[in-house]
Amino acid sequence: MSRELDVDLAGPDRAQEVVDVIHRAFAARPALDPPATAGDETVESVAAALEDHGGLIAMRRGLPLGAILFDRSRPGLMGLRRVSVDPLGRDRGVASAMVGVAEDVAEEAGMDGIWLHVREELPENVRFWSHRKYRPVRREGTTIEMGKTLWLAREVPDADAMRDLAARVAGLVRAGDLLVLTGDLGAGKTTFTQGLGEALGIRGPVTSPTFVIARTHPSLVGGPSLVHVDAYRLGSAAEIDDIDLDATTDESVTVVEWGAGMAEQLSDSWLSIAIETRAAGPVDPVGTASGVLSEDMRVVTIRPYGPRWLEVPLRSTLLA
Ligand SMILES: Nc1ncnc2c1ncn2[C@@H]1O[C@H](COP(=O)(O)OP(=O)(O)O)[C@@H](O)[C@H]1O
Ligand SMILES: [Mg+2]
Structure with a gap:
């Protein structure tokens, strides 16, 4: 349930909370080969990403439970990086709420679509995005790029x-x-x-x-x-x-x-x-x-x- 969940735009001032959520979320994942690079994120790297591209933080009762970093480097498209849900609050409601807000942000920014990367070793994640009408666009190794064109x-x-x-x-x-x-x-x-x-x-x-x-x-x-x-x-x-x-x-x-x-x-x-x-x-x-x-x-x-x-x-x- 996403009751009492707030999804806010995150600027660099939220970098500490965001990097903590990213680390907690990725530490709870199975080990992958090659490993996810999320563990390398620091408060500085996250602050720089939030400064340049923005992002989202999901809060429930004052606790940060989810985060996303935006990537606006491709013209007309919004990238979603480090889509993270704290294992303590692991439920689909947090991720869904964040994706909904991300799509709204992309729409308001006049963008055509959204892209993201997902590892094929994590079929549950692939299903999560498929369910929301994201489709595979291309793959590199075990990384699948998924995308969705906005209506x-x-x-x-x-x-x-x-x-x-x-x-x-x-x-x-x-x-x-x-x-x-x-x-x-x-x-x-x-x-x-x-x-x-x-x-x-x-x-x-x-x-x-x-x-x-x-x-x-x-x-x-x-x-x-x-x-x-x-x-x-x-x-x-x-x-x-x-x-x-x-x-x-x-x-x-x-x-x-x-x-x-x-x-x-x-x-x-x-x-x-x-x-x-x-x-x-x-x-x-x-x-x-x-x-x-x-x-x-x-x-x-x-x-x-x-x-x-x-x-x-x-x-x-x-x-x-
Ligand atoms: N904004 C509009 N868009 C499309 N058609 C319009 C519009 N305003 C008025 N019309 C008129 O409405 C009618 C639409 O008919 P038509 O295109 O045959 O409809 P349909 O194929 O959906 O039954 C035409 O006579 C057209 O000139
Ligand atoms: Mg007709």
Whole structure:
């Protein structure tokens, strides 16, 4: 339980507490070959790391129980080093709480993703990160680098802005990619697909398929074609299987409208794009432009799933 647990940003003034937690946590681990270098950390080295990159300390009833050192040396990415939980307070709540705060910090700093290193000899640790959607990126010896691309939500004021957002997404996609669009009828899924198709340089027009469930738009610029699927009428996952998209997805960018829970089986990676019509807020009594309620406002939430999106700069490309 993480009750009464506080996770605070740690500056160099917390170096002594942080280094103590690191030493206690790593001393309790099984010996590894090569050994973890955490034992070499000193109050000076930790103070320098906290000064340059920051970090976190988790406190329960005045006792430091967990710590993380940040590593901001890679542009757009937040590294997590020395993820430590005191064996006295060893429970997943401490680590989870720290990871949650670390993700918030990375998001607020406008970062695209998070990386960390984990030893494969510690399968419990690998499972901890896997459970939180961190995926292996590369390995060196017995050290696995795991990473996670952060999701984003954006306000999209009108249909043109939706096409612009889709054009930015087009700059990130390649043949074999699957995008799953969800949202009510009229939310803007087809509008998004139009913007995507235009930016990809495919032969249009992209329309709501009426009789055809899937339509292939060939590229006019030697790039991937666009397969546009409207799964709105499909009742089940079995039916989407029937239309045999697997055959085409390798050479195309595939967009499935209204496919939540159905299209994911086509690929081990996909980009989920959820479009919500914004609930009407109060009208600004002064009547300034920002207070004028717009029927057109949408909120688009983009979440990457699977290894394909690791290290793709989603947030910096789409929020800029
Ligand atoms: N912010 C917005 N984003 C997308 N479409 C918008 C927006 N505001 C208004 N619209 C309009 O809403 C309609 C969306 O229709 P469509 O893209 O076919 O929706 P869907 O495919 O989700 O059913 C279009 O007429 C579009 O011009
Ligand atoms: Mg549509």
